[in-house]
Amino acid sequence: MKKQFVFLLAIFMAYLNNAQNIEVCNTCPIHTLKTAIEKAKDFDTITVKKGTYKEHDIVINKPLTIIGENYPIIDGELKGEIITITSGNVTVDGLFIMNVGTSYTEDYAAIRVRKSKYFEIKNLVLEKLFFGIYIEKSNYGKIFHNKVIGDAVEEYNSGNGIQLWYSNHIEVEHNHVQNVRDGIYLEFADNCSIKNNVSTNNLRYGLHFMFSNDDIYQDNTFENNGAGVAVMFSKKIKMYNNIFRKNWGTASYGMLLKEINDAEIIGNVFNENTIGINIEGSNRIVYKNNDFENNGWAIKVRGACYTNTFTENNFLYNSFDIAYNSKVNDNVFDKNFWSNYTGYDLNKDGIGDVPYRPVKLFSYIVNRTPETIILLRSLFIDIIDFSEKVSPVFTPDNLLDNNPLTKRIIW
């Protein structure tokens, strides 16, 4: 309520001030963005016409709206940061920003928001960048419909696509981020929402959460990122209806959960990842209605995970459904559909009459001696898996789904 009030007040003030429109073009009297900002009064609108503007270190220090027409190019010529917003109520819309300088000491960004509120960054195209959109200690902003296309090759000299640092209440929606280090990075960012973004081909993580609580991310697609998505040291994160695909590699996960508590993971699709979800030290998480399809390991539990519940998920054609590295189990698996289930349903109630054991002995062996993976699907392995199933010795004997469904769940 307060937020809206302040916003309305801002608009009202803009009218009071009799806001002007300033045009910038290559042949106009004002032909650089910098001079336009200098000349502008608070709440003016600057229209940037199509053309190329070789500028960097543009500081927007008053509440302005900057709109690009037909994507004017702001070329930083690799000299450093290009746009820095230090004032509240700034909107930047429709620019093509390229050639951000690379530095080992400073995180140059295509566009940075520092200690501001109520900013809007939308419809930008960022290319040849170090950091893309960097939000620093700023709140209540919107980052919509941007396209961040990096060309990162090595992790040490590349930056993140969209980074939120000590920033709360930020909405990141409908952005497309690719080929940077981390697609979207949140550190100490609470109450943010990340929706409908596509983050692909990034060197490290498609999405990276650190020490950020009460955030929600939904309907995003994360594909072919070096290490997938990492959610670490955070509480009460809601993850809904995202797609995690084709994250292949040794340390690659659809999603990596580390020290996560009280999260909800609902309706996501994990498809063709080396590990669908890797869980470490995470408690009280609800996994529901997720599809795990064609992953190497659908879920790998690496210890210290308690009272998590996995209900009504589909586990489809994964090489391994669940891997555990301890004999202790405090998590609940119930009413999931397992494509590897071989039991029967005599009373036709849709629930298999024999419980399903999702952890195979072979997953233990592979955990111990990774090279043995080459024996996957061997008849010999099937035989030892079967004997383990009949009398569990190495796997937690209470780890079972007592009500395995016989048909794939559709929701």
Place this chain on the structure above:
Amino acid sequence: MLKILKYSFYDLMRSRWSYVYLAFYLLLGTVLLFLNNDLSKAVITLMNVIIVLVPLIGTIFGVMYYYNSKEFTELLLAQPLKRSSIFLGQYLGVAISLSMSLILGLGIPFILYGLFKSSAIWDFSLLLITGAFLTFIFTALAFNIALSNENKIKGFGYAILLWLFLAIIYDGIFLMSLIMFEDYPLDKLSLVGTMLNPIDLSRTLILLKLDISALLGYTGAIFKKFFGTNFGLIISFIMLIIWVILPTLRIVKKSRKKDF
């Protein structure tokens, strides 16, 4: 040789066993499709069945055919024909007719189910190719066994042992040795171990298709090169071809020195 091949093939095409084999695959394909209601899943189940069953049938059938057609072979030997062409002709006759039963038996139900409209078609083709390779390899091995053993019972015994060894025991020993030497770098050893057993080799081909996500979870550089690129596929196929050629050469060599 082509004439012998033709007659062996016709002979087999008319034999009861070819139909039993064909019917078995027809049934298997239909039942799997009926139970799974899903092409992709049926293909996966089938792969597990194929890499174990095809070698068994190939060996047993090969040995059986050899012993059963012994007199016919003698009849042929008295004709102005080269020995190598007699045995190669018979071998190819058996291998081709078995492969045909496999391809038709599985192909028909899957095509009727709508294979051509499905994305599983490549997996399925790979399955059939692998199955055909396994048939050729194990029929050749069976002929080798039969050529070296006059005694029928012994021949069958060795054939079963060979299958048992390559399908199960080999993997057991393989697994044990990998676990025993786990402190050493093993990726070369494990790949070489796979190459030396045609069943494992075929399994690898199938893994490349089905479990690539899991395979790429392992760190070894050679592993990565093998499974991450087409390298693995190519090497596996080359090895399968070698696995067909070597026993076939031995058939030729052995048959030249054998008394009838």
Place this chain on the structure above:
Amino acid sequence: MVNIENLHKKFNKNVVLSGVDLTINEGGIFAVLGPNGSGKTTLIKSILCMVIPNKGNISVLGENIKNNAAYRHKIDYLPQIANFPNNLKVKELIKMIKDLRGKTEADKQLIELFGLEPFLDKKLGNLSGGTKQKVNIVLTFMFDSPLIILDEPTTGLDPISLIRLKELIQTEKANGKTILITSHIMSFVEEVSDEIVFLLEGKIYFKGSISELKTKTNQPDFEHAIASILTNNHA
């Protein structure tokens, strides 16, 4: 016709032929005799290259038979046990052998001679042993080769067919062919053969005509002559 020099053959440790020298001239009927396991079949199979000798040379019609398949065009061979692919029909088998060896028209006459017409459309698996042997004979005699080798040709034949077979052998002899026979039926051998070769313990014990054998052993008839060889040697 057939020239065998110093032929040695052993199966594993079991010596079957040890230094056989034998020359078979063109024309006439030769019988290879000997007790069970004396190496008759091995000798014949060596000539056909079905058994590979350990030592020695064999030439047929002047050609060395080692690594040579073409010379068998000049041999008709009747194997001991007539066992054919069970799924083939008689007609098809004859067609197949013709396909493998070359064209001939003699088969029709032979089929008629042995009364095989009703069986032409039957599968070989359903034939009796005797009928199979008749088919075997047809297959052997339908080609016009200079050398005919018959391994136990009388097996399973009924009296009429036996007479037909004897006639057939005589006709071929009259045509100037060389015929090599092994048989256990002494009366048959005595009746048809011009010269006999007696094998004993892997060597040629006797080669010559039947009358020569009778003189040598001082026995009035052929059967006793053979028996005396065996008893004398084993005594």
